Amino acid sequence: MKLEGGQISPGQIIFLVMSFCLGPVLLKSIAVEAGHADWLAIMLGLAGGVLIAFIFTSLCIKFPGKTLVEFIEIIYGPLLGKLISLVYLFYFFLLPTLTLRLFGDFLTGLIFTQTPMVVIISLIVLICASAVRNGIEVIARCSQVLLPLTIIMLLLATIFSIPHMEFNRFMPIFEVPWAEFLRISLYSSTFPFGQSVAFLMIFAFIGIDSKKIKKARFSLILGLIGVGLLLILLVLRNRGILGATKVITVYPSYQALRIIDIGEVLTRLEIIVAINFLTMGFIAISLLYYNTALGLAQILKLRSYLPLVLPIGILMVCTSIIQFENIFEYQHFSGDIVPLFALPLQIGIPILSLIICKIRGLPKKE
Amino acid sequence: MNIFFLLAIFSGIVIFEVPGLIYRKYWKELIVFFLFLGFAFTISLLAVLGVPLPSPAKGIETVVNFIIKLITGK
Numbered sequence: 001m002k003l004e005g006g007q008i009s010p011g012q013i014i015f016l017v018m019s020f021c022l023g024p025v026l027l028k029s030i031a032v033e034a035g036h037a038d039w040l041a042i043m044l045g046l047a048g049g050v051l052i053a054f055i056f057t058s059l060c061i062k063f064p065g066k067t068l069v070e071f072i073e074i075i076y077g078p079l080l081g082k083l084i085s086l087v088y089l090f091y092f093f094l095l096p097t098l099t100l101r102l103f104g105d106f107l108t109g110l111i112f113t114q115t116p117m118v119v120i121i122s123l124i125v126l127i128c129a130s131a132v133r134n135g136i137e138v139i140a141r142c143s144q145v146l147l148p149l150t151i152i153m154l155l156l157a158t159i160f161s162i163p164h165m166e167f168n169r170f171m172p173i174f175e176v177p178w179a180e181f182l183r184i185s186l187y188s189s190t191f192p193f194g195q196s197v198a199f200l201m202i203f204a205f206i207g208i209d210s211k212k213i214k215k216a217r218f219s220l221i222l223g224l225i226g227v228g229l230l231l232i233l234l235v236l237r238n239r240g241i242l243g244a245t246k247v248i249t250v251y252p253s254y255q256a257l258r259i260i261d262i263g264e265v266l267t268r269l270e271i272i273v274a275i276n277f278l279t280m281g282f283i284a285i286s287l288l289y290y291n292t293a294l295g296l297a298q299i300l301k302l303r304s305y306l307p308l309v310l311p312i313g314i315l316m317v318c319t320s321i322i323q324f325e326n327i328f329e330y331q332h333f334s335g336d337i338v339p340l341f342a343l344p345l346q347i348g349i350p351i352l353s354l355i356i357c358k359i360r361g362l363p364k365k366e
Numbered sequence: 367m368n369i370f371f372l373l374a375i376f377s378g379i380v381i382f383e384v385p386g387l388i389y390r391k392y393w394k395e396l397i398v399f400f401l402f403l404g405f406a407f408t409i410s411l412l413a414v415l416g417v418p419l420p421s422p423a424k425g426i427e428t429v430v431n432f433i434i435k436l437i438t439g440k
Contacts, residue, residue: 094422300398307387307395310379311402318409322419333423340430 003297003305006137008205010216012144016287017199017223018230019143021192022150023284024099025231026277027106028334029238029252031188035175036239039232044185046228049193050221056197056350057217063363065208068200069298075353075362082299084349089295091345092198093312096285096292097320098334100124103281104320105327106251111274121320124285125313131286132293132309136205139286146279153272154230158237160260160269165240187339192231193224194346201291250327289313368414376407 008016031041063071068088073081103124104117112120131139174181199220206216234253238246241256249255257270293312297305324330357363380403387396412419 302395304395307383307399311406314406318413322413323421323423337427337430341426
């Protein structure tokens with residue numbers, strides 16, 4: 001029995017994956033340890049991300065119309081399968097709490113300085129819960145509306161900031177050793193590109209037509225490339241405006257757009273960053289929230305995932321607040337620990353599953 | 367005062383969710399809903415009362431460092 005009757009088209013995947021991956025990274029600085037070579041690290045990370053996407057979508061093609069929880073159970077058997085699914089669901093639960101914490105720290109630190117963090121986080125979770133209760137189709141349509149606006153605003157802000165850039169700030173490239181550079185590229189391929197492993201749950205709603213799923217895989221990879229190009233543009237813009245001070249700022253995009261001043265008319269454009277982050281972060285949180293609720297309902301074999309939505313939301317609020325004491329703990333955890341935790345889930349288990357499928361001759365034809 | 371707000375929010379969720387479940391006779395879903403809501407209520411009550419709760423981030427960090435130690439032997 002299907003838990004959700006929603007259906008999305010392969011073309012919508014491109015909007016979903018772009019807004020999903022852009023969400024948290026619009027504010028955060030990616031691959032900042034690579035110094036002036038950060039855009040090269042992102043480019044290499046993009047190649048890794050495309051490879052990851054190629055591997056895990058092969059699983060979706062093998063099991064059309066089935067979500068992660070369902071086909072992991074077929075591959076590994078009921079007990080081990082449930083355990084692996086629970087680890088995946090914990091990962092899907094953890095990522096939005098990190099994004100929520102980023103929301104809280106950003107908004108309470110810079111915009112609503114007198115508001116308690118729990119108020120902001122609960123309001124965002126409430127909106128996301130409403131989106132999740134309405135199903136995947138609504139989230140997909142939201143991303144179709146919000147993503148073009150975000151891209152237009154990003155490009156306009158970049159054009160306005162060209163007068164403040166200086167070319168000598170991009171030099172010298174490669175101050176870091178090769179091994180360090182490769183490590184940073186690997187980390188940037190797990191985040192943001194590799195987190196698209198969440199689409200293992202979403203591909204089930206495309207249908208069982210294998211031609212459509214192949215098209216969806218193509219649009220997933222196209223979306224990842226789009227995200228990579230936008231990220232490179234973002235990083236280059238911030239580097240060009242801020243120069244060496246980019247490393248010491250917590251929110252480089254916010255700081256960079258603050259400097260824009262076109263004829264004393266167009267000033268204080270930094271609110272664009274807040275708007276973009278709010279809209280894209282909303283899609284990113286909703287998608288993972290939806291995955292968690294749906295996956296949990298499928299593990300417990302419930303007839304509806306709706307009763308799980310609000311309790312999971314409250315747990316998300318609690319976790320995101322008690323997780324860290326300050327933003328530096330957050331940066332250490334999301335920068336150094338989460339990529340290592342995510343690597344086996346993004347690369348290891350999909351490859352292992354494909355090998356086991358080959359040996360056991362799955363999927364069996366009936 | 368905070369506890370009063372918490373109780374108001376949770377009873378609001380129960381009023382919102384439970385009648386539909388009873389109407390459709392989804393008993394298993396009702397049990398799971400109350401289990402999760404009870405868990406969420408305990409955690410948020412402890413957080414409101416100011417009890418220091420263990421952070422999941424610290425736990426993951428310990429596990430990841432342990433596995434790295436196993437692999438690299440350092």
